[in-house]
Amino acid sequence: MGAAEIIFIIIALFTMIGALMTVLSGSLIYAMMGLISTLFGVAGLYIYLNAPFLAMMQILIYVGAVSILIAFAIMLAGPFTMKPKEWTTVTKFIGSIVVSVVSFVLVFRAIMQTPWVQGKIKNFNVTTKDLGRIFLDRLAFPFEIISLLIVIAIIGAIMLALFSRRQG
Amino acid sequence: MTGGYLFNNLYIYLFLALFLLCTGILGVLFRKTLIGMLISLELILNGAGLNLVALNRFVSPEDGYGVVFTLFIMGIAASETAIALGIIILVFRKYRHIEGEKLKEMKD
Numbered sequence: 001m002g003a004a005e006i007i008f009i010i011i012a013l014f015t016m017i018g019a020l021m022t023v024l025s026g027s028l029i030y031a032m033m034g035l036i037s038t039l040f041g042v043a044g045l046y047i048y049l050n051a052p053f054l055a056m057m058q059i060l061i062y063v064g065a066v067s068i069l070i071a072f073a074i075m076l077a078g079p080f081t082m083k084p085k086e087w088t089t090v091t092k093f094i095g096s097i098v099v100s101v102v103s104f105v106l107v108f109r110a111i112m113q114t115p116w117v118q119g120k121i122k123n124f125n126v127t128t129k130d131l132g133r134i135f136l137d138r139l140a141f142p143f144e145i146i147s148l149l150i151v152i153a154i155i156g157a158i159m160l161a162l163f164s165r166r167q168g
Numbered sequence: 169m170t171g172g173y174l175f176n177n178l179y180i181y182l183f184l185a186l187f188l189l190c191t192g193i194l195g196v197l198f199r200k201t202l203i204g205m206l207i208s209l210e211l212i213l214n215g216a217g218l219n220l221v222a223l224n225r226f227v228s229p230e231d232g233y234g235v236v237f238t239l240f241i242m243g244i245a246a247s248e249t250a251i252a253l254g255i256i257i258l259v260f261r262k263y264r265h266i267e268g269e270k271l272k273e274m275k276d
Contacts, residue, residue, distance in 0.1 A: 008175040012184060019188055019211055023195035028203055035207050038188070042214050045184065048175045049225045051235050061242050066210065066249050073203055073253040077260035096197030104190040111182050119229040126232035134236050146243045153247030160254035164261055 008048055015041030028074050036067050050124045053131060181222035188215030202256045202266045206249065213245045 018041055021034030039062040046055035135143050174180065188211050195208025217238040224234025260266050 019191040100190045100194040124225045124229035157250045157254040
């Protein structure tokens with residue numbers, strides 16, 4: 001077992017422990033830290049999947065923007081003023097664990113029964129140039145739609161903040 | 169696809185994506201606050217992206233459509249988070265709490 005495999009196992013464990021910490025921790029700040037560790041782990045898995053551009057985008061967008069946004073929301077509306085208990089009733093916890101485990105078993109069986117075919121080319125090598133070609137040649141319309149969606153989301157967030165302030 | 173190094177195995181990536189999906193479902197179902205549900209939703213979206221990239225890498229490595237769709241997912245997740253956090257802060261200003269179970273004015 002070489003160093004690459006050991007690092008891969010560490011990254012995978014990091015991702016899984018981060019996901020568990022995100023879901024099970026009692027405080028929202030700890031949940032956000034677990035989310036950040038999960039996002040870093042997924043970025044490492046992207047590097048192992050030969051997609052370094054995607055790993056960089058993951059760190060920039062998710063770790064840099066989304067988690068900071070969540071941190072601001074926690075600080076504006078979160079446990080510092082109200083201290084809400086995250087743990088719900090026992091029956092709800094057991095029910096959600098049952099739903100989660102059942103869906104895990106179903107999808108796991110589906111994965112195991114599907115005959116995955118190996119692709120023809122051995123090494124997967126998609127460069128940033130190829131991604132740009134796909135974005136601006138073949139998928140130009142969805143790309144424009146996504147940019148429109150982001151603009152609408154920004155305008156919507158600003159409008160929500162403004163109107164709530166005017167009404168007090 | 170199988171054999172060789174551990175990180176050249178498709179099933180490990182699918183298993184990790186499935187694990188992220190199931191922990192996300194667990195969080196969405198049993199978290200009390202709206203922000204906790206939103207954080208769990210991010211886990212589900214990350215699992216979907218990991219799934220797409222792994223299938224692109226192992227099953228059809230000719231072109232990069234999986235990577236491109238994962239970038240689309242990132243854009244959609246960012247805008248969704250912005251809107252949802254704006255709504256959550258509005259809810260907090262109006263009701264002084266962000267617990268999902270107590271928001272049932274439209275249900276009654």
